[in-house]
Amino acid sequence: MDKNKLTTIIFYFSILLFIIAFNFSDNGSGGWTQQFLPNINGRLISDICFTDSLNGYATGFSNFDPNYFLKTTDSGNNWMIVDSVISWLSQIQFINDSIGFAAGARIFKTTNRGINWIQLPGIVGNEISILNKDTLYVAFDDVFDGGVFRSTDGGNTWVRLFFQFMQNPKKIYMFNSRIGFMTNDTYLKKTTNGGLNWDDNSGGAYTDIYFADSLTGWKSYGNFKKTIDGGATWQSYTFPTVGNSTISGSVRFEVLNYDTIWSVGSSALYGATYRGLMNISTDGGITWGYQQPDTSIRIDYYDFTNFVNIKNGWAYYVFGGIHTTSGGNDTTIFVGLNNSNESIPDDFELYQNYPNPFNPVTTVKYELKKSGIVNLKVFNISGKEIENLINKKQKEGIYEIKFDAGSLSSGVYLYSLFINGQLVNSKKMIILK
Numbered sequence: 001m002d003k004n005k006l007t008t009i010i011f012y013f014s015i016l017l018f019i020i021a022f023n024f025s026d027n028g029s030g031g032w033t034q035q036f037l038p039n040i041n042g043r044l045i046s047d048i049c050f051t052d053s054l055n056g057y058a059t060g061f062s063n064f065d066p067n068y069f070l071k072t073t074d075s076g077n078n079w080m081i082v083d084s085v086i087s088w089l090s091q092i093q094f095i096n097d098s099i100g101f102a103a104g105a106r107i108f109k110t111t112n113r114g115i116n117w118i119q120l121p122g123i124v125g126n127e128i129s130i131l132n133k134d135t136l137y138v139a140f141d142d143v144f145d146g147g148v149f150r151s152t153d154g155g156n157t158w159v160r161l162f163f164q165f166m167q168n169p170k171k172i173y174m175f176n177s178r179i180g181f182m183t184n185d186t187y188l189k190k191t192t193n194g195g196l197n198w199d200d201n202s203g204g205a206y207t208d209i210y211f212a213d214s215l216t217g218w219k220s221y222g223n224f225k226k227t228i229d230g231g232a233t234w235q236s237y238t239f240p241t242v243g244n245s246t247i248s249g250s251v252r253f254e255v256l257n258y259d260t261i262w263s264v265g266s267s268a269l270y271g272a273t274y275r276g277l278m279n280i281s282t283d284g285g286i287t288w289g290y291q292q293p294d295t296s297i298r299i300d301y302y303d304f305t306n307f308v309n310i311k312n313g314w315a316y317y318v319f320g321g322i323h324t325t326s327g328g329n330d331t332t333i334f335v336g337l338n339n340s341n342e343s344i345p346d347d348f349e350l351y352q353n354y355p356n357p358f359n360p361v362t363t364v365k366y367e368l369k370k371s372g373i374v375n376l377k378v379f380n381i382s383g384k385e386i387e388n389l390i391n392k393k394q395k396e397g398i399y400e401i402k403f404d405a406g407s408l409s410s411g412v413y414l415y416s417l418f419i420n421g422q423l424v425n426s427k428k429m430i431i432l433k
Helices: 003-024
Strands: 033-036 044-050 056-061 067-072 080-085 089-094 100-104 107-110 127-130 136-140 147-151 159-162 171-174 180-183 188-191 199-201 208-211 217-221 223-227 235-237 252-255 261-270 273-281 289-291 304-307 313-316 320-324 348-350 361-368 372-380 385-394 397-404 411-419 422-431
Touching: 044 304, 044 313, 056 089, 056 100, 089 127, 100 127, 136 171, 171 208, 208 252, 217 252, 217 261, 252 304, 261 304, 261 313, 348 411, 348 422, 361 372, 361 411, 385 397
Parallel strands: 044 089, 127 171
Antiparallel strands: 033 320, 044 056, 056 067, 067 080, 089 100, 100 107, 127 136, 136 147, 147 159, 171 180, 180 188, 188 199, 208 217, 217 223, 223 235, 252 261, 261 273, 273 289, 304 313, 313 320, 348 361, 361 397, 372 385, 372 411, 411 422
């Protein structure tokens, strides 16, 4: 099909979706409004990034080429496909209005506000951390070619700083030119000399991490942890329980200041379906409340969140999302039941399944530091139990189990670890056929 004709079709389709959104969206609990994405041929959105209250960018992943870059210039009410690449993508970041980077199977860069993206030479990676327009770090978990890489010329040339066979990282976060963290879902390592050396850290793996200064930081990996000593120790904090059917956890979060933090990853059962929650803390992550945005299309789960200031923010899942221009309207924050700052038990650990996404078999790993009756259950995104993988008493140790999803359709699923009947942790898995 002619590219201009395709662009025209997408443009008018976006207008149609905007009309639908305008007619059916509502300002429900928390002052959030519904937003929609255009049809991107079954690709799933994997990350969003806004540079101001109007301009935002999104990218996605798929095992099928191409994957797309999307842009909005009206706060996310309308999205347009602006470019495509032959690579799956998992992350997008901008350092100013014009310059941005995206990571996945390859690393890409834009210098014209996301309109065009070029592949950076000589580098492959899972995630990128950007200090400035010149200094970039990339993590790549390949067994032989992976490690930590640094560029000091905007991505034109790269030097490998770290390599460890079978233990290369998939995520990296640099707070400044000296201090940073990396993980591969089993460890947390810290550097204090720009990535030349890395030391083991006791905090455990992360899906998201952020430091406000060299001592104060937060990270999530289902549970939510905070440090006030640069990562020497980490304290866990819990989210509120909504009734008796809450899947609590943090996948991504956004720190607005030392007090206000938004987190996504939790769901609560309303009637027969799960609804995504926006967890919020106003005391630096110690105690948490929640909002349940009342949108016209019920969103079961939010994957990622982004704020440009304390009023303007977004939360999205793979097909669409929500937007606030009022800071979520903090007069509607609920504390739920059993809201406390007690630590999540360190006696049990549920790891991210691998591979993820997968087709059709994946491995789920968990660790017991004391014996207990173990249930490992798989749920669909609506909260219906699909399978109970483990139901027996087990001694302390590290366990792995294969999950065959050959009979299930593509989509997002949850797996949850219960010990002695108590929910310990839940994580997301994606079947992609």
